[in-house]
Amino acid sequence: MRGYAWALAATAACTLAGLAMRGRFDLVNIAMVYLLAVVIVALRHSRGPAIATTVLSVAVFDVLFVPPQGTFTVDDVQYLLTFAIMLAVGLIIAGLKDSVRRQAEAQAQLGLVAETERIRSALLASISHDLRTPLAVMSGASSALAERGERMSAEERRALAASVFGQAREMSEHVTKVLQMTRLEAGAIELERDWNSLADLAGAVLRRLATRTASHRIVVDLPEDLPLLRVDASLLEQVLANLLENAVRHTPAGTVVQLRARRREGEVVVSVEDFGPGLPDDEIERLFAKFHRAAGEAAPAGMGLGLSICRAIVRLHGGRIWAERVSGGGLAFRFALPLEPEPSLPAELAAG
């Protein structure tokens, strides 16, 4: 609809200009002014408004300027040519513009396809790399048990069965992460926001990861008066879990991993800091790239994926996440979540 308003406005403007020019310029030059209007409308809008401008312009030009004035009659055949040219120019430009727009859309679509394709192949690479080994272990160990079990000592059998179990757990974790990332990428996750306490979530995560973090000393430092956060508890728990697991994986056993939170202006900043070897600055910048693995590292399953998931979840919550070096050489992962006004408390508490 806006296009037709422009058609009307452009024709009106040209008519005013034409009236001002009348007597001092040839009619052909006045026709040129109308042609300009047709070109401009055709460029800005689609075919419809361009045709409308042409028709309007021709009609007004004919009635007001072409002798005999005040009628639709045309004395001189050459003006019919002028009209035809105006119409042709309008159509050609509108057509050109349409095809350019279609091309741009196709280009964008191609770009999207390429990006999706890149993610998909990275996912596939990650799946095949991180799933093949555990699968090989599982089929080997379980077939040994099934076919040769009776010739083994009870101790050997237990060890084999335990390794099947361990690898299956690893694999399940990894598959969960891949699926999670796919769902986050697809925008298929809806936040189930609710008031949650960070201490609550931290306690649950530390309990769930107790065996996997047993090699390190986990220090928790959460201020007593930390406000509640309106977040998706399960997703935020995953962020904490991924960051803690990451820290434990990449630092020597026995070192400290610290989980801290601080209230700042309008937000809460949560940090997982380690005292490991850290990373060079350019590596830190690339940490959050999809499926990044630290260079030259015998990459453990799920690495990189974990951080991309963290970033996607934190962003969904309107927060930001980053990594930085901490004094002493370690690495800190921090994320900030915006604070919302806290809800009112029940009467018993309000009364003290």
Place this chain on the structure above:
Amino acid sequence: MTTILIVEDEPEIRRFLRSSLAAEGYRVVEAENARRGAIDAGSHKPDLAIVDLALPDLDGKDLIRQIRGWSSMPIVVLSARNQERSKIDALDAGADDYITKPFGVGELLARVRAALRHAARPPSGPVLRLGDARIDFGKRRAWRGETEIRLTPIEFRLLACLAKHLDMVVTQRQLLAEVWGPSHVEHSHYLRVYMKQLRDKLEVDPVQPKYLLTEVGVGYRMLADEA
């Protein structure tokens, strides 16, 4: 002999459930869909049911509701990862606990034992021991070591509600409805604040609690030492 009903459509999962439960001395009845499960729940009078939430013919929570219509036997549900919503629905429909696939047999047996123990025990004994803390629900008094600690009426109600389901998970909704009333089921922040207070008063390390546990996105679970 204790009988356990398994309602699960995947034969491979039934297989390892059957062997591990049988090895523990339970009698096992298997049903591969909800319709069969409902019939077996009536005819075999099991002491406990393990119900998969993704059944081919009926949503697991509807089967639970059906069973709850006439039986109070403990029900443990099997659910997939990242499906807090379906866990909550099953628990609110009357399931007593859940276990997330994939799980180890150790985990499952612990849940089963806890659920059976819970069903056999008179609803919440008068005295609970949480480490060095002791709560006497009969006298409405609590101690930390030798020192008496003051609990507010709401704190008592919350503890009692968790204790009633000792070892089992209680959903946020259930807790809010029982402690504050049905009009407060959305007020999850009440729970956060009160659980913190209780942990501050009763736990040695309130951030890494041993007795008042958070089930993320679902609710809370209280454990206790044998009194």
